[in-house]
Every structure is written in C-alpha cells, then in structure tokens.
Amino acid sequence: MPERPKITKELTIGELSERSGVSASALRFYERQGLIHSRRTTGNQRRYHRTTLRRVAFIRAAQSVGMPLECVGYVLGMLPPDAELTREFWVGVSEYWKQEVNSRITKMERMRDRFTECIGCGCLSFEQCTLVNPDDMLGAQGPGPRRLLAP
Template identity: 75%
Template sequence: MIAKELTIGELSERSGVPSSALRFYERQGLITSRRTAGNQRRYHRTTLRRVAFIRASQSVGMPLSVIGGVLGFLPEDTPPTREFWLRASACWSEEINARIEKMERMRDRFTECIGCGCLSFEQCALVNPGDALAEHGPGPRRLIEP
C-alpha cells in the first residue's frame, strides 16, 4: 500500500531536492506539512508534484514569487489539474515574454560589443563615463533597460 504522507527524508529522496530546500519552500509558503505528535513533518503525497512544478519553474528562471502566485491557484493536497496548468500558463506568458525580450536585448548588445572589439565610448553599452548613469539608479542600466 502506498502511504498518503511522506517524511521530509522520503520527499527529499523522491523529489531529488535537499531537505534544506524543502524547509525553505515551506517557509516561503510554497509547500505545506502537518506535524506529528513528535513534531516531525509529514507531507501529503501530492507535494511531490508541487515540488516538481517548483523545480521545473526554477529551471527556466521563474522567481519564487511568481511560482508562489501560480501555486496559489492550487488547493493544498491537490494534484495539478488541466485547469491549473492553463492558469499557470496564462500567468507565465507575460513573465516569459518579458524575460525573452530582455535576453534578446542582452544578446544583441553583447554581440555588438564583441563585434566591435574596442569597447568604444561612442558605441559600447557597458561604458559609463563619469558614472553619468548613477542618477538613474543602481545596476547596469544600459543592459537592463530598453
């Protein structure tokens, strides 16, 4: 008979995710457990699918905040349904498209610099003479903004 609940060690072994990451996911509200009388965690078997969803989402660069928002559509201890995947896809479309645009912009700017070879002050998106971009905020402004 297949147990309905898993210990953290079993969940870790089955999912391939370290126990420390599972505890982190739980603190972030991405997964839940119940506690036994001895204060040990017990995870519903459907948590395996949640963890798989989290890991797959992370592998394509989705931030945990977006992942958590999507998981909010899925009731606890419920495996993902077709409706869930459709809603997840809709939530992701905008985020994925924004990431693709940003990556294409980075590729194009780096390609130009590599092609140039001289890092000229007139063309290079990386050069910031006199720190003129500081007034626009922290970070690589020319690389992250269109």
Template identity: 70%
Template sequence: MTDLPAELTIGQLSERSGVPTSALRFYEREGLIHSRRTSGNQRRYHRTTLRRVAFIRASQSVGIPLALIGEVLGFLPADTPPTKEFWLRAAECWSEAINDRIARLERMRDRFTACIGCGCLSFTECALVNPNDQLAGRGPGAHLLR
C-alpha cells in the same frame, strides 16, 4: 504493486522528488508546501506534495521567482495537486514574464557580442556601444542590459 502511502516523511519526499530536505524545509517556511506534525514533531507530507514540488521546480527552471510561484500556489487548497489546467493557466500568466526574460537575455548576448567585436573592451570609450561616454549621464548601473 503496493499501495502508495497517503503521507510521506521528509526523507521520502526528498528521495522521490530529487529535492534536498533543506530546500523542502525552506519551501515549507515560505508557505509553498505544507506538512502536518506527528506527536513526535516529525513532518508528514500528503503525497500530492510531490506534484507541488514538481510544479515549483519546473517554474523555477524557467526563471519564475518563488514569490510568484507562491502566489499562484495560494489559489490551490492545501493537499491539492496542481492539475493540467492549473499548469496551463500558470504558464499563460507567466508567458509575458518569460518572454521579457528571453528578450533581456538576447539583448545581453547581442551587446556582449558587439563589445567583443570592436576589440576595445572599454565601455567608457567604446564608439559602438557608448560613444562619448553618453551612458555616464544616466547615472550608475548597467543601462544597456536592462
């Protein structure tokens, strides 16, 4: 087995992480990952950046916004990969937000099913979801989906 290089080019990081180079540049602009520049102005990423990118992608997959991901990654020193303990703490912090998202999606599913069930397909006149157009009094917006 050969030794892994201490630094990766953006192409190598992209290939190994499965993340397009454009997304890696965006992550860097947002401060989620860091690189150093060579004398030829090429990016070089510490190989621990692979774990950071994995953390970012896993967090995004459950709906965590990049701003929150960045806040959490801000607690890690540069070139330090997220540890198991770090992942567990982040998951604990985000469990309430994830549960809220699940509850919101379930409400949306249930409202959608109820609307299709009545057959009228009109939120203005629907006797089940919006009797007497009561929701109009709350102003514009999708009040039932919140």
C-alpha cells in the same frame, strides 16, 4: 496475487525526499519559501500530503527552465495548500509564464545587443563611457545597468 503496498496520504520528509529526488534540506527551503507546507506531528515531525510530490516536481521543472522561485510561488499561491495540480491550473500557469518568458526574452535580447557598449552605472566599457553616457548621466536614473534594465 502479491499484496499491493499501502498508499498513505502523508509522507515523512525522508519519504518525500526519496520519492522526489530532492534533498531534505531543499524541501525545508521550499517550505520556508512557502512553496510547500507540512503539518507537524505531536513529536514535531513534518508530514507532507501526497499532493506535495507533484508540487515538488512542478517546482523542479520550473527551476530547470530558469523560472525564479518567486514566479513559482506566485502560481502555486493560486491553489489551496493540498490541492492537486489540474489541467486548469496548467492552463493558467502557461498563460502567466508566457508573459514572464516573453519579458525575459526581451531582456536577454537587449543584453545581447547592448552588451559591448556602456551599460550605464557600473559600466563595462570605460573607453566608450564618455561617448554613450557622458558625465555618467545614467547614474542619475538610479543604480545598476540602466540601459539593460530599461523597458
């Protein structure tokens, strides 16, 4: 019977990169952002707990559907650093993200519906500006596309 490979509790950055399909530079970036963490050996080398594999997969999946890393960090912050991602965690995340996704949908619909008219400060349509935003009144509300950012 073939011998099974030994499963270690910790991975080097190279092993984590190979197993996750994420470059070492991206892993270091995730670590700087507080999304994953490592411990340092006496030689100052990073060692990642095995649970980091699932965290990296979670981060990549979230990014693939357009979730900002800030949102990913928020939900990962609900867990202790080496905790496994459980069903209860996923239920909590889905509830939080449902609100985030609905907010994004609302913003995208507003952009779709108002894209061709003046969007306030930084206007895209100078011809309509005097009709929709006379004397740049929206500029007094602050910088950026006021009509698109409005709730």
